[in-house]
Every structure is written in structure tokens, then in C-alpha cells.
Amino acid sequence: MQWQQLKVQIHPDHLDFIEPQLLAAGAVSITYLDAEDQPIFQIELSSTPLWDSLVLCALFEEEVELDPLLKWLRGNDAIVNRDALAVETIADQAWERSWMDSFEAMQFGDKLWICPSWQEPPDPSATNIMLDPGLAFGSGSHATTALCLQWLGATDLVGRRVVDYGCGSGILAIAAALLGAETIDAIDNDPQAVLATDDNCARNGLAIDRVASYLPEQFDADDRSGQVDILLANILAEPLHTLAPKFASLVRPGGDLVLSGLLADQAADITARYSEWFDMSAPEQREDWIRLTGVRR
Ligand SMILES: C[S@@+](CC[C@H](N)C(=O)[O-])C[C@H]1O[C@@H](n2cnc3c(N)ncnc32)[C@H](O)[C@@H]1O
Structure with a gap:
């Protein structure tokens, strides 16, 4: 036909x-x-x-x-x-399967892969995140996600406490957990993203005591004990600007900040804003997008 x-x-x-x-x-x-x-x-x-x-x-x-x-x-x-x-x-054609053709396993750094569930992981000994594209943002194919995954893949996460603010599919939270982080709080203002994160964590064998997902108001109301070692936020310039004081209060002195979702021409403004609390590094660019990192003073 x-x-x-x-x-x-x-x-x-x-x-x-x-x-x-x-x-x-x-x-x-x-x-x-x-x-x-x-x-x-x-x-x-x-x-x-x-x-x-x-x-x-x-x-x-x-x-x-x-x-x-x-x-x-x-x-x-x-x-x-x-x-x-x-x-x-x-x-x-087999329409219900044809969309799968455009998704292939992707590698970030030496040890991290994102694999769709219908493919065998190319390197079974690597850290493999099983993740299928869904309604929530974060399949690994976007430059902003890739910039954060690269940073995670190159960082020693063992025993670290992490916040993933704007978790989408939960891709960064899951990567952090599988790379050894002790606990991850994953937050998103879209209830669909919170559900997707829970679902994707379960698929990757991660229990709720490793990755806990929240809407922002649930996270704020929860009795958090202490600050975290790493905060990742792949959102957009405007919310990153607004959320700066909150992020500063969440990260311990010496802790790491990783921001993405920014276009190259927004780097100066966001760097200036976060410099009030963090020693910021030069931006890392991929396509039109950048990642900013900083260390809490
Ligand atoms: C670009 S996606 C990033 C998803 C995933 N972390 C990644 O790196 O692929 C941004 C996510 O941030 C969420 N978001 C946007 N503004 C937010 C805010 N003010 N508070 C919490 N989440 C927010 C969106 O709902 C979306 O899921």
C-alpha cells in the first residue's frame, strides 16, 4: 500500500x-x-x-x-x-517503528553511553543508561544535555550528593547515579518530567533513595539535610538568572555548579550573575550552546 x-x-x-x-x-x-x-x-x-x-x-x-x-x-x-x-x-512502512531508526546509542567521554532499549549496548562494560525518547526533554541528542553529560563523564562522582534542577527525562540524574553519586535530588516544574524521571530511574534499576524526584515546591518544603556537592541545571537563561540565589544556597563551599541551556551570547550576563557566589570558569561551547561551570566560594 x-x-x-x-x-x-x-x-x-x-x-x-x-x-x-x-x-x-x-x-x-x-x-x-x-x-x-x-x-x-x-x-x-x-x-x-x-x-x-x-x-x-x-x-x-x-x-x-x-x-x-x-x-x-x-x-x-x-x-x-x-x-x-x-x-x-x-x-x-512500519510507522510505529520507523521513528526508532533515528535513535542510536551515544557515547559521552570514555565510560558513559546512552542506549535506546531496543539496542544492545555497544560496550557492555561501560556505564550504560537505558533511555528511550519520551515526552520529557533529555534524550542526550541535544547539545545542552551533551555538554552536561560530558562534564559528568569526566568527573569523579563517587559518594557525591547532587541536585539536577530541571531534570526533564532524568537523564543527568541517572547518569550521576550510575557514575557513583550517592544521592541525587531531581527537580522539575513540569509534572510530566517528574513522572518521566521516576519511570526512567526504575528502568535503570535506581531506587528512590538514590534518585528522589520533586516539583520545586515539594523540594522546597522537604526537610533537606545540608548542602550538596554538585548542582546541575540545564534550563534556560531567564530561570537560571532568577534561580541564582537559590542555587548559591544549595551548593556547599567548594562544591561545583554546572549550568547549561545557554546560548553563547548569554554567557557574560549569567557569568556576572553567578560570580557573586561562585568562581566561574570560561564557557565550553557545542554548536550554538554553552556550558558554564563554577566553584562555590
Ligand atoms: C532543557 S530541559 C533539560 C532536561 C535534562 N536535564 C537535560 O539535560 O536534558 C529543561 C527542563 O527544565 C525544566 N524547567 C524549566 N524551568 C524550570 C524551573 N524554573 N524550575 C524547575 N524546572 C524548570 C523544564 O520543564 C525542562 O524539563
């Missing part, structure tokens, strides 16, 4: 008008794609922001007659790519 695919570029204001027409014409799925390359940062929880220029990728069974729909779209001012509208033929 084959499928017919039609990509229709619109402004998001026209979504409620165009999408029902595609469904009425027989579309069995419609995927929203970014027509340009516009990152959407810091979304509100439970909101579904759209890009300024949107492509609707509609899939139809092969026998559906698409000429009337194409004629209607080509005559409609709401369609941006009217002249380029064309139906593509897509061969059938």
Missing part, C-alpha cells in the same frame, strides 16, 4: 479554517511542522504554541481523489505555497 502526502503552508491564524478542510477531504493524519527554523522557548505549561509560519503535512490513503482539494487550496489566499502544492507518494 502507498500513501499520498500533501504539505500545505499557512499562517497559524488560518489553522482552524484549513485543517477541517483537509480532514473533510479524507486526511487520516495531520502533522504540524515549522516552515522556517523558529525555536519556541519557555512555553507556558499546558499551552500549544505554534510557529509563525506553519506547514500542515496531511496523509491520505492512496485511493482518495485529491484534485478537488488541490483546486480549492490553489484558489485560497490563506495558502502560502499555492504554486508549489503537489501530492507526493509515500511508500508504506
Whole structure:
């Protein structure tokens, strides 16, 4: 069996008008794609922001007659790519498995691997985190996560107490635990991330007394005993700026700070902010992103 695919570029204001027409014409799925390359940062929880220029990728069974729909779209001012509208033929495949092809085991430093559950770890003697992509951020493929994993892979974590602030999938907390950290507090303001962290910890055989996950208010209310040796936060510049005093109070003198989620041009501002409490080092860059590290005075 084959499928017919039609990509229709619109402004998001026209979504409620165009999408029902595609469904009425027989579309069995419609995927929203970014027509340009516009990152959407810091979304509100439970909101579904759209890009300024949107492509609707509609899939139809092969026998559906698409000429009337194409004629209607080509005559409609709401369609941006009217002249380029064309139906593509897509061969059938095992759709429920095809997304797996783009995920492969990834190595960080000498001893740390992130492996999808459907692959054998390439180096069984290494520290292998079994992690499948899910709803929460943190599969290892993003530069900001990679910068933190590299730091963890190159650091002696045995017996250290760690905070992972903005834990997402729990990838950094799990890496720290498997590399020998004694306890890890994993915090995220997205309840989905807290659930994902618990789930991924269980998959990696980590009990709650090693990695405890919290919403920020639960973490603040918990009776914490003492400061930690290492605080990792891969969030974004704005929350990192706001959270600086809190992070300073969480890290013991001599303890390490690792910040990521920052673009290169944000390094100076965040370095200045954290220099009030930490001796900051020069940024480490990967693609457009940087990692900042510091030692608590
Ligand atoms: C870029 S992801 C990082 C996930 C993972 N730690 C990694 O390195 O891949 C940032 C995470 O921080 C969380 N986050 C953002 N702002 C936060 C805040 N103010 N407090 C707690 N978590 C926050 C987001 O929900 C998201 O899961």
C-alpha cells in the first residue's frame, strides 16, 4: 500500500479554517511542522504554541481523489505555497517503528553511553543508561544535555550528593547515579518530567533513595539535610538568572555548579550573575550552546 502526502503552508491564524478542510477531504493524519527554523522557548505549561509560519503535512490513503482539494487550496489566499502544492507518494512502512531508526546509542567521554532499549549496548562494560525518547526533554541528542553529560563523564562522582534542577527525562540524574553519586535530588516544574524521571530511574534499576524526584515546591518544603556537592541545571537563561540565589544556597563551599541551556551570547550576563557566589570558569561551547561551570566560594 502507498500513501499520498500533501504539505500545505499557512499562517497559524488560518489553522482552524484549513485543517477541517483537509480532514473533510479524507486526511487520516495531520502533522504540524515549522516552515522556517523558529525555536519556541519557555512555553507556558499546558499551552500549544505554534510557529509563525506553519506547514500542515496531511496523509491520505492512496485511493482518495485529491484534485478537488488541490483546486480549492490553489484558489485560497490563506495558502502560502499555492504554486508549489503537489501530492507526493509515500511508500508504506512500519510507522510505529520507523521513528526508532533515528535513535542510536551515544557515547559521552570514555565510560558513559546512552542506549535506546531496543539496542544492545555497544560496550557492555561501560556505564550504560537505558533511555528511550519520551515526552520529557533529555534524550542526550541535544547539545545542552551533551555538554552536561560530558562534564559528568569526566568527573569523579563517587559518594557525591547532587541536585539536577530541571531534570526533564532524568537523564543527568541517572547518569550521576550510575557514575557513583550517592544521592541525587531531581527537580522539575513540569509534572510530566517528574513522572518521566521516576519511570526512567526504575528502568535503570535506581531506587528512590538514590534518585528522589520533586516539583520545586515539594523540594522546597522537604526537610533537606545540608548542602550538596554538585548542582546541575540545564534550563534556560531567564530561570537560571532568577534561580541564582537559590542555587548559591544549595551548593556547599567548594562544591561545583554546572549550568547549561545557554546560548553563547548569554554567557557574560549569567557569568556576572553567578560570580557573586561562585568562581566561574570560561564557557565550553557545542554548536550554538554553552556550558558554564563554577566553584562555590
Ligand atoms: C532543557 S530541559 C533539560 C532536561 C535534562 N536535564 C537535560 O539535560 O536534558 C529543561 C527542563 O527544565 C525544566 N524547567 C524549566 N524551568 C524550570 C524551573 N524554573 N524550575 C524547575 N524546572 C524548570 C523544564 O520543564 C525542562 O524539563
